[in-house]
Amino acid sequence: MSAALNNSAPVTHRLGDEWLMAYAAGALSEGQSLLVASHLSFLDDAPARLAAAEAVGGALIDDLAPELMAPDALAQTLARLDAAETSRPVAVPRSASDDPLPAPLRDWLGHGVDELKWSFLGPGMKKVKLWRGGPNDQRLWMLRAQPGVKIPKHGHRGTELVLVLKGSFSDPHGGFRPGDVEESDGARMHALDIDEGEECICLALTEGPIRFESWIARAIQPFIGL
Ligand code: ZN
Numbered sequence: 001m002s003a004a005l006n007n008s009a010p011v012t013h014r015l016g017d018e019w020l021m022a023y024a025a026g027a028l029s030e031g032q033s034l035l036v037a038s039h040l041s042f043l044d045d046a047p048a049r050l051a052a053a054e055a056v057g058g059a060l061i062d063d064l065a066p067e068l069m070a071p072d073a074l075a076q077t078l079a080r081l082d083a084a085e086t087s088r089p090v091a092v093p094r095s096a097s098d099d100p101l102p103a104p105l106r107d108w109l110g111h112g113v114d115e116l117k118w119s120f121l122g123p124g125m126k127k128v129k130l131w132r133g134g135p136n137d138q139r140l141w142m143l144r145a146q147p148g149v150k151i152p153k154h155g156h157r158g159t160e161l162v163l164v165l166k167g168s169f170s171d172p173h174g175g176f177r178p179g180d181v182e183e184s185d186g187a188r189m190h191a192l193d194i195d196e197g198e199e200c201i202c203l204a205l206t207e208g209p210i211r212f213e214s215w216i217a218r219a220i221q222p223f224i225g226l
Helices: 017-024 030-040 046-063 073-087 103-109 215-224
Strands: 119-122 125-133 138-145 150-155 159-166 169-171 174-176 181-185 190-194 200-207
Touching: 017 030, 017 046, 030 046, 030 103, 030 125, 030 138, 030 159, 030 200, 119 215
Parallel strands: none
Antiparallel strands: 119 125, 125 138, 138 200, 150 190, 159 181, 159 200, 169 174, 169 190
């Protein structure tokens, strides 16, 4: 399985186990599930981590005192887990191809990166919106930025997850390479620097509209629609 991950450095910024447990339980939105499945396809030990998360999730259900639950609550929970088993995107190892899209994302889109309809986001930056829904007005979208581009300081209403698919970026929390996820509390303003040398493509899940710090970025925000 590690042979499928040739040419990639180890993933150092991993999603927390709480995300894997929620994913295993089918408790995530479609957009969240896609991002988690895409992240997992970069990990060598994804099947083991997922199995561990499922075991912990199962133990949590076992621990719930039956008398505290409605008579059919356990049956309903188990039915939901069964349904989730079949409906959530499946994490599979990345194939050795030039397309930077991980398999779960490519399968969901039904095509590769070249068929995406990119539109203007800012100088040296393009975006494509993929999905919107779930609680908290979640938006799943992709960012394509030229080498050396600086993404202006901004915030969000809720959690922001950014999965690197190609290239890399840096911010005060470190360097992020393919497979890495930056998880940030959107309430805090932050900026990203795209590294030199290669374009950077990211899959982002944000909640609510982006809030920019500078007036010029705020002025064009309605046109961006993110
Ligand atoms: Zn952000």
